[in-house]
Amino acid sequence: MKIVIAEKPSVGRELAKVFGATVKKDGYIEGKGYSFTWAFGHLLQLAAPQEYGFIGWRKQHLPMLPQKFKLSVRKIKTKDGYVEDPAVRKQLNTIKMLFDEATEIIVATDAGREGELIFRYIYYYLKCKKPFKRLWISSQTDEAIKEGFRNLKPGTDYDTLFNSAHCRSQSDWLVGMNATQALSISAGNRSVLSLGRVQTPTLALICARYLEIQNFVPKIFYQLSILLDQEGLQFKAMSLLSYDKKEDAEAALLRVRDVASGFPAGGNVTGVESKPRKEPPPLLHDLSSLQQEANKKKGFTADQTLTLLQGLYESKLVSYPRTGSRYIGDDVFAGVPRLIDLAKDHPEFGKAAEFLGTIPLNKRSVNAKKVTDHHAILPTGEKPYQLSSDKQAVYDMVLGRMLESFHQECVKEITKITIESGSEFVANGTVIRSAGWRSVLNATDDDKEEDSVSLPKVKKGVQLPVPEKTLLEKQTKPKPLYNEASLLKALETSGKEIEDEELRYAMKDSGLGTPATRASIIETLITREYIKREKRNLVPSAKGLAVYDVVKDQKIAQAELTGQWEKRLEEIRSGASVADFKAEITAYTREITHDLLTSGASISGKITPPVQETV
Known part of the structure; x- marks a missing residue:
């Protein structure tokens, strides 16, 4: 019997349907020489500290560095605390029975790092030794599934993918468990103060932006605007200079040669630039x-x-x-x-x-x-x-x-007119000559909306009337609060703020976290009551700001840490040493635990008192 294991029941049932297997059993479906079974996502996880003998949260236990990590059946919360999920245990028994009977095992969990980890943890927990093959597909259509089954890969092709996933899981445990306990203990054990490899630098981004806005002092400045007339077609131009002092701006305004001051054509066109710009279509979505x-x-x-x-x-x-x-x-x-x-x-x-x-x-x-x-x-x-x-x-x-x-480029004509009238003024305009890809959704350029105006045809050297001049009072603005869109972009591109070329490359596609994990990181921060949603913005709570204040200058809050780890994890995937990586993470865990045990005391008065939680 060929055994196919999927990541969840809905996918297992769909695979069975494609192959015409219709006999429903308890935890699997069989027919046509196949049995289709499934996990419920992660059935197994790295064991909690108490399973290694670290009972209670005590300073003397830290850092907790298990010699060998154990796998533990997923837990559920009950009135008596966390207990083994009976549904998970039952499904594991079903999978073990099927593996024992299998002539061939086919892995159909998600074709990615987490999917590989889900299967391998089950496989090793059940002490299965049989070889297995891998289904690797990018679509769930019947045709894609059949094509994938015709081209199954040897399971060993994905050993380094598992090594990378397992190292990620272990390093998250080491840093997360030790840092969380260290900070919580040094803060007086008033509540659980969770830290994590990706969670903490993400919190740091949100807090840093929030505090930057809170501490921002707007600065008043002045600019001049003039209205010019080209044979009945009027357009605006702005002064190239801005002025800190109102009296300087007023003096410049007096120098403008407008019609009311007795100048019938006081705007001298000193330059006209007009050039096409081709905008390539956006890349497909990830x-x-x-x-x-x-x-x-x-x-x-x-x-x-x-x-x-x-x-x-x-x-x-x-x-x-x-x-x-x-x-x-x-x-x-x-x-x-x-x-x-x-x-x-x-x-x-x-x-x-x-x-x-x-x-x-x-x-x-x-x-x-x-x-x-x-x-x-x-x-x-x-x-x-x-x-x-x-x-x-x-x-x-x-x-x-x-x-x-897959559409054509958008072709714009960018026009810049420079005018001298007491001082230098500039008018910018953009006209779309061929909409190309922008015609699909009638998309506008959000960032340059003010320039999306049509300017009249003028020639260098002409003198134009200035029927109107205005003094504008403006003020500097802080960067906006993060919303989910701008935070996701910041997580994705955080590598650009890192000097090291290799680290920047490692973070180019993954940044902080991965596309698959960033949504859950945001939700985790909200669940931990570190941040909250206000309308569409993400803002830190008092608890989140207190945690940030303690960790902001430590490695755990820096994008560089994730960059280094992403780089090493990618190297492991390519066959690099797992032992070297583990040694590095162990040393880092010792360092961060020591730092947090000494620095966390300052946080105790800044958080809401006692909330009993368990991590």
């Missing part, structure tokens, strides 16, 4: 960019978008959602014309799809070397049916982005 768009357009949280997208994936409507790549290979590109053709009857995008059928497709998003485990998110071509409004909105973002990405 999870992070889609979460950002959904937050901006619909107000969805990162977690909501991931849940909706996962539902679309399991309904066979989109490709694998947890991807960090915005590219596809030539093999996938070969199927894009069919996907575009199927969009011709879409009520919003039909016209764009029709047009794309008449031109060569833009290949900016086609680069096999930049495809990671999975390619960018695409529709599968299956027809959506009776989707909820939220699912339809996310599906349309995927479809719309596909049409944009």
